[in-house]
Amino acid sequence: MYDLIVFLPLLGALIAGLFGRQIGHRNSEYVTTTLLSISCALAWIGFFRVGLGHGEEHKFILVPVANWFSVGELQVDWSLRIDTLTSVMLIVVTTVSTIVHSYSFGYMHDDPHRSRFFSYLSLFTFAMLMLVTSDxxxxxxxxWEGVGLASYLLIGFWYQRPTANAAAIKAFVVNRVGDFGFSLGIFLVFALTHSVSFEAVFAAMPAVVGHxxxxxxxxxxxxxxxxxxxxMGAMGKSAQFLLHTWLPDAMEGPTPVSALIHAATMVTAGVFMVARLSPIFELSPAAETFVIVIGGTTCFFAAxxxxxxxxxxxxxxYSTCSQxxxxxxxxxxxxYAVGIFHxxxxAFFKALLFLGAGSVIHAVGGEQDMRKMGGLRTKIPYTYWFMVIGSLALVGxxxxxxxxxxxxxxxxxYASSRGGAAYGWLTTTIAAGLTSFYSFRLLFMTFYGESRAVAAHEETNHNTHHEPSASHGAGSQHPGHEEETVSADVHTAGSAAARGHHGDDHAAGNLNDGAAASAHDAHGHDAHGHGAHGHGGEPHESPPIMLGPLVPLAFGAIFAGLLFHHLFIGSGMESFWGESLFYGAANHVIEDRENDPWFVGQLPLLMLIAGFVVAYYLYIARPGTAERxxxxxxxxxxxxxxxxxFDELYDLVFVRPAFWLGRLFWHGGDEAIINRFGPDGVASSVLVTTDRVVKLQSGYVYQYAFVMMMGIAVIITYFLVWGAR
Incomplete structure (x- = not known):
């Protein structure tokens, strides 16, 4: 069964990728989605069997696949490690992926490369499943690397768009920085324990403490x-502070990609990795302090x-970064159990928000700027309620x-006594208020008030010659500034290009006098596959094929915490997790939280209310206050x-020096030295000389006889003059 969970998505990816043209786009969608749905159903069966089962035979299952390779002491077997932690990740990955596949039926219905898109989705799912089942x-x-490759393909799916290509490359390069540290960590673990198998490493690591x-x-x-x-690998994959810059630019990919990769699966790989390696991290208080500081900083600054x-x-x-x-x-x-519970x-409410945002974008003809929306509550009521549910779950x-x-x-x-815990508590508490503000701000700007679409277009045209210089976008060598107008919350000065990025799912997303502009890619197709929709420009609700997949996500956003909290972090925690998460003898932090002062439990609710009140005042009660x-x-x-x-800083510190060094080696090394003394120097001289020597090969016998006579004369002269000496 567990083999099928992992390899059915790979089978779907191969069928759609290799035979998509032969079987057609629709059949590719059916094949990949059906196989993934089977994988999802089996994952839920495995979750209840492993998570709720009793006895060692149920809590830990090792499924051998093959011997991968053996080199000296290093022996790597291909096995599937199934325990409670794995089963949780399996249902998260397969459930969200299945929903995204179903949603993409409607979202990508006119895209000419749907087979390739669904193949990439299934390939990504397979790589993620391989990651979470690794032994x-x-x-x-x-x-880990398979997920990075698949994300590169999905972010740059619309390869005709330079911004999408640049975003894909940026994600790939930034993740390689983190992956370099991850690979060094693997090398060091092997050097210390002479093994890479989790069981052997966990058993050997306590003996290394103090060395x-x-x-x-x-x-x-x-x-x-x-x-x-x-x-360091987790920082890159999970977009933590200093290695976070790739995540916002990755929004250049289709919205289903954002929901799959950047809400519920790929970005959580780093969280899963730290939880899986909890027996190692428990041995290093200094490393855990570093994890707290990076997490708390990311939580605050992204908010x-x-x-x-x-x-x-x-x-x-940015909400994803913060969470x-x-x-x-x-x-x-x-x-560890609390982190995995979150x-x-x-996964449910963030995927709901991303897919709900895709429904909003679909409704307004591709526009993504919230300043050009407003009044959509009555136009797209189902999408509105889905976004409300997702936002309420996000703010807690x-x-x-x-x-x-x-x-x-x-x-x-608050309960933890580890170094940096107080900093983590402070930043997460403040971030709770910030999260509440930007979540309700999103709802108010998008769904409340009057529609600002027509006014936005007219003001944009009016200010065409008065806007500051636009940023260079995701594909520029120099990261330009965001739009510098301070009327960012209520006015609409500046086009999508002046925002430093283009509309996600359309090349141009402005609403032109109430008519939804139809954006086309290089093939003449709408960038996200919807075409002009034929709705006369009036915002319209998404079709059932797009709204239907949001229902289970909304259910999870409401009830997942209520239904599972007693298993993940409550009275059934010990039986549920078994040995899949490791806690040191002195680690009782989850139980200790029950002894927190009363105000600790009330603060998040107070911060939620404060964020709501400020957002309501700025955007509903006193419109225009945000601008002031x-x-x-x-x-x-x-x-x-x-x-x-950060983009400007990295451009100054890393990008420009890299380009300068590249130009130096190109012009100064390749052209001035290698080409000058190579192809343009010695090689060129040899060619010139040989061209002249070849002319001696005339084919006339008398010329050859003349040369021979001259040679004989020179030899005789040499012996007559110098030979006697």
Whole structure:
């Protein structure tokens, strides 16, 4: 059964990818979705069998597949490790992927490359399943890199768009930075334990505690160094602070890709990896402190950026960064079950928000700028309620999924005595208020008030010659600033290009006098496959094929926390998790959270209310106040709008020096030295000389006889004159 869960998506990817043209787009969709649905059903069966089963034979299952390779001491077997942690990840990956496949039936229905799209989706799912079922570090790295490759293909799916290509390359390169650290961590673990198998590594690591390892000119604690290197991979894959810059640009991919990769699966790979390696991280308090600090910083700074973003998908993207920070704070504090619980609930409401945003974008003809929306509550009521449900779960509204998992993280951070836990508690608490603000801001700007579509288009045309220089977009060598106008929340000055990125699912997303513009790619097709829709430009509800998949996500966003919290972090936790998560003898942080002061449990709700009140005041009660606040605090506003200037900083520190070095080797090395003395120097001289020598080969006998006589004369003269000496 577990073999089928993992390999059915691969079979679907191969069928759609290799035979898509022969069987047609529709059959490719049916094949990949059907096989994945079977995998999903089996994953749920496995979840109840493993998670709710009793006895060692149910809690841990090892499914041998094949011997991969053996080199000296290194022996790597291909096996599927099935325990409670794996079963949780299996249902998250297969459920969200199945829903995204179904949603894409409608979203991509006119795209001329649907077979390739569905093949990529299934390939990504297979790689993710290989990652979460791995029984050793090398197998995990295989799935890790497979996920990176598939994400590159999906983000750059519309390869005719330079911004999509640049975003895909950026995601690939930034992840390679983290993966370099991850690979070094694997090497170090093998050097310390002489194995890469989880069971052998976990058994050998306690003996390494207290030992040092000489690296980078320093004698570092061996376990801490290994944990930090492994966590570097998690920072890249899960878009944590300093390696986060790829995630917002990845919104250039189709919206279903955003929901699959950047909400529920790929970005959670780092969280899963730290939880899987909990027996190692438990041995290094310093590494766990680092995890807390990075997670808390990511949680806070991503939330601040989300406050002022105007692209509906980018708001949700920065929300993803922030929520991943929550998960790492929980892991660093030792609350591994709490972190995985939030991963589980987050998958439902964040996928719901992304797919709901796709429905909004579909409704308004491809527009993504929330300043050009408004009044959609009555035009697309089903989408509105789905977005409300997702947003309430995200902010932790009482008894929704986020209420049980996110609040538990804040409580664990307060209860933990580990270094940095106080910082983690402070940042997560503040981020709760920021999350509430930007979530309700998204709802108010998109669905309330009057429609700003026509006014937005007219003002854009009016200000065409007055806007500041547009940024260069995702594909530029120089990361330009975001749109610098401070009227970012209510006015609509500037086009999508001036925002530094194009509309996600259409090349141009402006609404032209109420008529939805039909954006086309290089093939003459609508970028996300919908065409002009034929609705006369009036916002319209998405078809049932797109709304139907949102129903189970909405159900999970409401009830997942209520139904599963007693298993994940409640009274049934010990029986549920078994040995899949490791807790040291002194780690009782999940139980200790029950002793937190009363105000710790009330603070998240107070922050939720505060964020709602401020958003309501700015966008409903006193429209225009946000613009005045932005004008009064222009430096801070621009700092947040330009994402703390990380892109500009990295461009200055890394990108420009790399280009300078490349030009130096190109012009100074390749052209000035190699070409000058090679093809243009010695090689050219040889060619010239041989051209002249070849002319001596005339074919006339008398010329050859003359040359022979001259040679004989020279030889005789030499012996007559110099021979006697």
């Amino acid at each position: 050793n570090l090398v197998q995990m790295f295989f799935g 040092t390892y000489h690296a980078f000119g320093l004698d570092a604690d061996a376990v801490t160094l290994a944990c930090l290197l492994l966590f 601040t950026i989300g406050l002022v973003q105007n692209d509906i998908k980018r708001v949700i993207a 991943l920070g929550y998960m790492f704070v929980a892991l660093g504090c030792g609350g 991963l589980f609930t987050h 509204f009482p008894f929704t999924a986020g209420y049980y998992s996110k609040d538990a993280i804040i409580e664990v951070a 606040w932005a004008e009064a605090n222009r430096p801070l506003y621009r700092f947040l709008l330009n994402k703390w200037y």
